[in-house]
Amino acid sequence: MPTKLIINCETGEQTEVELTAEEIAQREKDAKAYEAEKKAKDDALAVQAKLKADVLKRLGLTEDEAKALLS
Amino acid sequence: MANTYTLIEAKTLASAVASVTFSSIPQTYTDIKCVFSVRTDRSSFGSYCFVSFNGSSSNFSARFIGGDGSSAASGTQSQLAGIETDANATANTFNNTELYVPNYISTTNAKSYSVDSVSENNGSTAFDYLVAGLWNPATQAAITSLGITAEAGANFVSGSTFYLYGISNS
Numbered sequence: 493m494p495t496k497l498i499i500n501c502e503t504g505e506q507t508e509v510e511l512t513a514e515e516i517a518q519r520e521k522d523a524k525a526y527e528a529e530k531k532a533k534d535d536a537l538a539v540q541a542k543l544k545a546d547v548l549k550r551l552g553l554t555e556d557e558a559k560a561l562l563s
Numbered sequence: 564m565a566n567t568y569t570l571i572e573a574k575t576l577a578s579a580v581a582s583v584t585f586s587s588i589p590q591t592y593t594d595i596k597c598v599f600s601v602r603t604d605r606s607s608f609g610s611y612c613f614v615s616f617n618g619s620s621s622n623f624s625a626r627f628i629g630g631d632g633s634s635a636a637s638g639t640q641s642q643l644a645g646i647e648t649d650a651n652a653t654a655n656t657f658n659n660t661e662l663y664v665p666n667y668i669s670t671t672n673a674k675s676y677s678v679d680s681v682s683e684n685n686g687s688t689a690f691d692y693l694v695a696g697l698w699n700p701a702t703q704a705a706i707t708s709l710g711i712t713a714e715a716g717a718n719f720v721s722g723s724t725f726y727l728y729g730i731s732n733s
Contacts, residue, residue, distance in 0.1 A: 494581045494718060501572050501727065502587040511581060519581070522715030526610075 494519065568596075571727045579604060579718035584615075584710035585727045592729030594665045597709055599645075599725045600657040605717035607649040609682035609690040614644035614662060615710040616674060616698050625696035632687050643694050644711055645680025647719075652684035657723060659683065667706040673699035674706060 493510045500506075511519070548558055569592070572585055588595065601612065609631075613620075625643040629636050645660035660680035666672060678694035709727065713719050 496582040496584065497574070497576070497580045498584045498586055499572050499574055499725075500587050501585055501589060504572070506574070508578075508580060519716055526715045 567731045567733075569729045569731070571595075571729050572725075573727075574725045576719055576721050576723045576725075579720050581718050582710050582712040583719065583725050584618075584708055585725075586708040588667075588707050588709065588727070589729060590668045590705055590707070592667075593732040594663065594730040595667050595706070595709070596664070596728045596730060597662045597711065597725065598728065599660050599662075599711055599723070601660075601711075601713070601719045601723040601725075602648045602652070602657045603650065603713045603717040604720055605647075605649040605714055606651060607714075608651045608684055608686075608688045609646045609658070610649055610714035610717065611640060612644050612647040612660075612714060613642040613712045614676065614696070615642065615712065616706045617704060617708055618710070619698070619700065622700045623696065623698050625694050627692050627694045629690060629692035631690050643678070643692075643696060645678050645694065646682040646690040646692050647713060647717070648682045648684065649714075649717070652682065652689070653686060655722075656683040656685065662711075664706065664709070669703065670705055671703050673697055673703065 494516065495508050495510050498507045548555060571589060574583060620642060623642045624639065625641060626639050627637060627643055644662055646658060648656055648658040658681060660678060662676060662678045664674060664676045667674060676696045678696065680692045682690040711725065
């Protein structure tokens, strides 16, 4: 069971308590959202990379040659 | 470090926890600064970790600039408190983060915060992030607690350290 640590700065008391069912549910929801967001970003990058490669192929240029043209 | 710094609390984790919260923060300083060095059990090299004030995760906004060793990035991420070192990074490496909150006892101003954070890894993938953040609740309040939470589903592992300093301007 995941826990959270609370440190009372007045007393120095340290309390480790289990996350509530609500907090665990939120964590799982956040984790899924994070993975979905990460996958969307990775997918977008992959599409962009493929598009770039296709254009270079059509032009018959290497990436270094394209960079040289644009510099 | 300026001699106006006072260590309020320090903690080195002996076991994994999802978050660490400093509560009942003394209202006697001008600013506070949280310095933490953490590693998580998340299967990644570096991920976001998050800050909360007074137990709230609402009304935050933050903008970051950063780099990962090969490319630069910028964007927005609410509650961002830096980049944690994750489980895929070199064993026994921990991140390095400073989170600064000026004027934390104001009951009229929104609370700004800034972060300078690096994840550590003996490899090509590591992160360096600067964050400008704001907590702007409908009713302004002094900050009495500050929490640092690992990325969703992750835990800060044993050996992670957390320090809270109070800073006086005189």
